[in-house]
Amino acid sequence: MDCVRAFTVLGLETSCDETAAAVVRGRTPGPGEILSNVVLSQIDEHQPYGGVVPEIAARAHVEALDAVVEQALADAGMGLADLDAVAATAGPGLIGGVMVGLTTAKALALAAGKPLIAINHLEAHALTARLTDGTEFPFLLLLISGGHCQLLAVEGVGRFRLYGATIDDAVGEAFDKTAKLLGLPYPGGPNIEALARTGNARRFPLPRPMLGRDGADFSLSGLKTAVRQIVRGENWDEAMRADLAASFQAAVLDVLIDRSASAMTRFRAEFPGAHTFVVAGGVAANSAIRNALSELCAHEGFAIKIPPPRLCTDNAAMVAWAGVEHGQLGLFDALTVAPRARWPLQDAAAGGSRIPARPKS
Ligand code: KG4
Numbered sequence: 205m206d207c208v209r210a211f212t213v214l215g216l217e218t219s220c221d222e223t224a225a226a227v228v229r230g231r232t233p234g235p236g237e238i239l240s241n242v243v244l245s246q247i248d249e250h251q252p253y254g255g256v257v258p259e260i261a262a263r264a265h266v267e268a269l270d271a272v273v274e275q276a277l278a279d280a281g282m283g284l285a286d287l288d289a290v291a292a293t294a295g296p297g298l299i300g301g302v303m304v305g306l307t308t309a310k311a312l313a314l315a316a317g318k319p320l321i322a323i324n325h326l327e328a329h330a331l332t333a334r335l336t337d338g339t340e341f342p343f344l345l346l347l348i349s350g351g352h353c354q355l356l357a358v359e360g361v362g363r364f365r366l367y368g369a370t371i372d373d374a375v376g377e378a379f380d381k382t383a384k385l386l387g388l389p390y391p392g393g394p395n396i397e398a399l400a401r402t403g404n405a406r407r408f409p410l411p412r413p414m415l416g417r418d419g420a421d422f423s424l425s426g427l428k429t430a431v432r433q434i435v436r437g438e439n440w441d442e443a444m445r446a447d448l449a450a451s452f453q454a455a456v457l458d459v460l461i462d463r464s465a466s467a468m469t470r471f472r473a474e475f476p477g478a479h480t481f482v483v484a485g486g487v488a489a490n491s492a493i494r495n496a497l498s499e500l501c502a503h504e505g506f507a508i509k510i511p512p513p514r515l516c517t518d519n520a521a522m523v524a525w526a527g528v529e530h531g532q533l534g535l536f537d538a539l540t541v542a543p544r545a546r547w548p549l550q551d552a553a554a555g556g557s558r559i560p561a562r563p564k565s
């Protein structure tokens with residue numbers, strides 16, 4: 205792959221509540237150079253509702269995206285003509301937002317005469333450790349975000365082996381729902397993390413679902429239910445909030461460690477000699493989780509790679525980088541590619557509208 209020249213890609217991300225655009229230059233396997241990275245959060249617009257409202261998100265993307273793209277190009281000191289391709293998240297996510305980003309990318313690609321690359325949002329999270337560190341395949345990935353919670357072996361671009369996933373709530377969702385129960389504003393993750401710092405994690409013995417089970421599946425909804433029972437119980441007192449936040453986070457940590465350790469055993473058997481563990485997704489911004497997983501890796505003989513927090517939460521640099529990786533393999537998409545609300549990572553290779561790689565002249 206070293207013979208391929210570096211690609212410069214504009215990436216758009218609109219699948220949830222961040223309107224984002226970025227320009228990244230690089231070549232496989234990374235690291236890449238982030239020439240610009242603009243992220244406009246809609247948190248203020250969703251906060252009164254305690255969560256992301258899809259209709260509000262879609263409208264906010266429509267209003268903000270043009271200016272965000274202009275800013276990303278200006279920060280990179282580039283025009284559309286300087287790009288090799290335009291990439292956008294094509295799913296999974298809130299369909300209204302995905303449509304806005306993908307349609308805008310199609311228009312830009314068509315107007316500039318550049319190829320379009322449709323990116324799976326989860327693959328963008330998965331490949332971020334290559335953007336930051338040039339992490340070689342294969343690696344074991346723990347993807348923990350607001351909508352996703354899975355452990356997989358990443359063998360290559362579009363090549364994933366699912367080891368386990370949540371059977372109910374995602375980790376970020378559990379943080380957000382628990383935060384709501386504790387009366388903390390959306391998004392709950394960072395607020396729980398801050399409150400947990402001052403609390404006693406041993407005060408409430410919360411359940412650790414799936415602990416010790418075979419495989420690498422997760423279940424987190426019971427944890428949230430246990431929190432709800434405590435908060436609605438007669439002995440509840442607001443002064444206990446920090447202790448409950450700390451107890452909740454401690455339970456999540458134990459679950460993540462147990463499930464990751466189980467996946468490591470399988471990964472070691474299937475990929476002898478490989479020992480990189482990557483953590484991605486918004487929840488990877490949590491420093492208690494980062495520290496606990498670092499300790500696990502030291503104990504299990506894995507090298508840990510966790511992108512910096514601003515590249516763990518949703519951003520467009522990861523989309524642009526995934527575009528670079530696809531582009532280097534000659535994987536471009538037709539302008540007819542459809543947005544998808546659901547798009548499991550195992551199907552990421554099957555873009556549906558893929559234009560076959562052009563033979564090199
Ligand atoms: O990856 P992301 O930005 O969006 C999705 O693709 O879902 O992840 C957002 C999720 C939210 O649930 C948020 O509460 C959680 O990541 N999150 C955190 C922290 N920062 C963000 N969870 C725990 N601790 C944090 N510091």
Ligand code: ZN
Nearest residue numbers: 349485486518
């Ligand atoms: Zn995400």
